[in-house]
Amino acid sequence: xxxxxxxxxxxxxxxxxxxxxxxxxxxxxxxxxxxxxxxxxxxxxxxxxxxxxxxxxxxxxxxxxxxxxxxxxxxxxxxxxxxxxxxxxxxxxxxxxxxxxxxxxxxxxxxxxxxxxxxxxxxxxxxxxxxxxxxxxxxxxxxxxxx
Amino acid sequence: xxxxxxxxxxxxxxxxxxxxxxxxxxxxxxxxxxxxxxxxxxxxxxxxxxxxxxxxxxxxxxxxxxxxxxxxxxxxxxxxxxxxxxxxxxxxxxxxxxxxxxxxxxxxxxxxxxxxxxxxxxxxxxxxxxxxxxxxxxxxxxxxxxxxxxxxxxxxxxxxxxxxxxxxxxxxxxxxxxxxxxxxxxxxxxxxxxxxxxxxxxxxxxxxxxxxxxxxxxxxxxxxxxxxxxxxxxxxxxxxxxxxxxxxxxxxxxxxxxxxxxxxxxxxxxxxxxxxxxxxxxxxxx
Numbered sequence: 001x002x003x004x005x006x007x008x009x010x011x012x013x014x015x016x017x018x019x020x021x022x023x024x025x026x027x028x029x030x031x032x033x034x035x036x037x038x039x040x041x042x043x044x045x046x047x048x049x050x051x052x053x054x055x056x057x058x059x060x061x062x063x064x065x066x067x068x069x070x071x072x073x074x075x076x077x078x079x080x081x082x083x084x085x086x087x088x089x090x091x092x093x094x095x096x097x098x099x100x101x102x103x104x105x106x107x108x109x110x111x112x113x114x115x116x117x118x119x120x121x122x123x124x125x126x127x128x129x130x131x132x133x134x135x136x137x138x139x140x141x142x143x144x145x146x147x
Numbered sequence: 148x149x150x151x152x153x154x155x156x157x158x159x160x161x162x163x164x165x166x167x168x169x170x171x172x173x174x175x176x177x178x179x180x181x182x183x184x185x186x187x188x189x190x191x192x193x194x195x196x197x198x199x200x201x202x203x204x205x206x207x208x209x210x211x212x213x214x215x216x217x218x219x220x221x222x223x224x225x226x227x228x229x230x231x232x233x234x235x236x237x238x239x240x241x242x243x244x245x246x247x248x249x250x251x252x253x254x255x256x257x258x259x260x261x262x263x264x265x266x267x268x269x270x271x272x273x274x275x276x277x278x279x280x281x282x283x284x285x286x287x288x289x290x291x292x293x294x295x296x297x298x299x300x301x302x303x304x305x306x307x308x309x310x311x312x313x314x315x316x317x318x319x320x321x322x323x324x325x326x327x328x329x330x331x332x333x334x335x336x337x338x339x340x341x342x343x344x345x346x347x348x349x350x351x352x353x354x355x356x357x358x359x360x361x362x363x364x365x366x367x368x369x370x371x372x373x374x375x376x377x378x379x380x381x382x383x384x385x386x387x388x389x390x391x392x393x394x395x396x397x398x399x400x401x402x403x404x405x406x407x408x409x410x411x412x413x414x415x416x417x418x419x420x421x422x423x424x425x426x427x428x429x430x431x432x433x
Contacts (some may be wrong), residue, residue: 098323099376103316106378109293124304125313 015086016051020070022093023050027065028060029135037063040128040141045121047082049133052114055083063128073144080122082129082139093124104130155210164216164224165241172220173213173246177205180430181255181281183247184212185263186320187285187328188236188302188349188408189310189342190333191219194260199413203420208256209429213246215239217341229306232344235352239266244274256426260379262349262406264371268388272358274290275367279433282370282419284406287384288355289390295352299343306337309343317378317405330409361379364394368429370422371395372402395404398422 020060025048030036040063046111047053050125057076084092084107089140100106107113122129155176162169172219174192176199184195196230199210216220217232243266247255257278259267266287271281286393298309311334318327334342358428362369369392389395400407400418 098383100378102320102376105293105313105316109291109378118349120303123298123309126309127315130312130315139182 015067015090016054019025019086019089022053022089023056024068025072026056026132026135029070030065030132033131033135036128036131038124039063040125041132043121043125043128045080046076046078047117047121048078048083050083051086051089052083055081059109080114080115080117080119082113082122088112092134104133152195152286153200154202154205155196158199159220160213160249164245165238167226169216169224169245170222171213171216171244171246176198176200176207177207177209178372179207179209181247181252181428182208182210183243183252183255183257184210184408185243185257185363186212186215187263188217188262188345189407190330190336191215191221191331191337193219194330194406194409196409197415198408201416204423208423211250211252211255215242217338217344221392226433228239229408232338232340234345234348236260236266236348240273241267241354244277246362247277254279256280256282258284259286260284260408261286262345262353263340264355264380265349265355267369268355268359268362269353271362271364271367271369271392272355275363278367279314279430280368280370282372282422282426284372285374285380285385285408286371286388287380288357288359288371288388290349290380290384292350294380296343296346299346300340301333304422306339307337310334310337314379314405317379318376318410319369319374319402319404321402322410324402326410326412327426330406333409336424359388360372360391362392362395364392368426369395370417370426372398372400372407372422373428374400374405374407376402376404379405 002055019132019140023113044061046059055071057069057071088107091097100110108115155174157174160171186192186194191214195212217223257267264283266284267281291418298304312329314333314334371385371389373382389397398418
């Protein structure tokens with residue numbers, strides 16, 4: 001039977017590339033949201049953000065992303081990792097995501113995302129990370145990035 | 148200029164709960180069938196302000212919303228010694244019955260959300276004859292925990308910020324921004340350890356699995372309404388619970404989450420107004 005891909009669902013490689021491209025924009029997006037930088041002013045951490053196969057090693061200093069390097073990268077330390085499947089990120093970034101795909105922790109509950117390591121910096125700055133990773137959502141306005 | 152005043156009034160009630168004197172704050176509006184509203188864990192009765200201002204509802208219902216002890220403007224009991232707050236099924240049930248008894252409410256309707264929805268199920272199991280209808284929002288016999296509650300009360304994490312951030316994703320993504328901020332503000336104002344203490348009931352002491360089949364909806368009608376975006380008490384949790392209760396009426400609410408009455412009052416109204424109309428019709432027949 002011939003394969004007819006659903007045009008609404010990207011092929012896996014395409015989804016990964018799309019997610020990687022959007023995540024790579026996070027430092028610039030964050031700089032255009034000074035209130036979010038302010039929210040993270042007490043946060044300095046090295047963490048992994050991204051997909052299981054291509055996480056970004058992310059350095060945050062006083063709420064600003066100062067470095068973001070696509071992994072995997074050998075011998076690099078990180079405090080915690082939040083990694084979701086490319087498909088989960090793409091659904092999460094829709095203007096009105098499906099129930100269960102609309103929040104970082106909803107994705108961990110369903111198993112579409114994993115949260116590992118020392119969770120203190122993540123939980124202590126939870127709304128910051130929820131808003132940060134929601135920045136690529138096309139319809140999100142600067143002051144009301146949804147969780 | 149004429150001041151714009153809302154119709155509800157707030158008062159303090161002195162009553163005993165399990166023999167201990169308490170000072171309980173509540174707000175009320177309207178006249179008719181008493182409708183007692185129970186707030187979610189870690190929040191307070193301000194969540195119900197839109198219902199209290201809804202003239203279509205208060206025309207037929209005396210709506211009363213009270214802050215549980217330790218919440219909002221209700222104090223801890225006078226003899227509290229500072230020990231860790233933990234809500235139990237027995238204490239929660241006693242508080243509701245004490246409030247209704249002190250105000251001499253005759254077979255009130257009770258509507259609770261989240262922990263309030265869970266305790267409504269317990270009222271249906273053990274005290275159904277005392278109520279004329281029970282409404283559980285975001286209610287289930289049990290839900291799978293989805294985070295570690297120890298994060299909610301420790302000195303190196305800001306309790307208000309953490310509590311609010313944890314529940315922020317339980318709302319629908321398209322709620323009005325002001326209502327979303329207001330709902331979270333209540334969580335930011337909760338006393339230290341109160342949300343965590345409420346979740347002791349939700350996670351540990353209030354597990355009703357295996358007990359809900361005892362509910363007789365011919366004694367007291369039971370309505371269960373759950374928002375599609377609630378992943379704490381997901382619609383499937385409510386549907387599973389209702390499957391064991393003959394006669395329970397279930398509604399899954401579109402574009403709503405765990406806090407329907409405060410996160411999007413207009414959308415919630417579309418679902419709760421017909422239920423209250425049905426409750427009124429049943430009440431008129433009695």
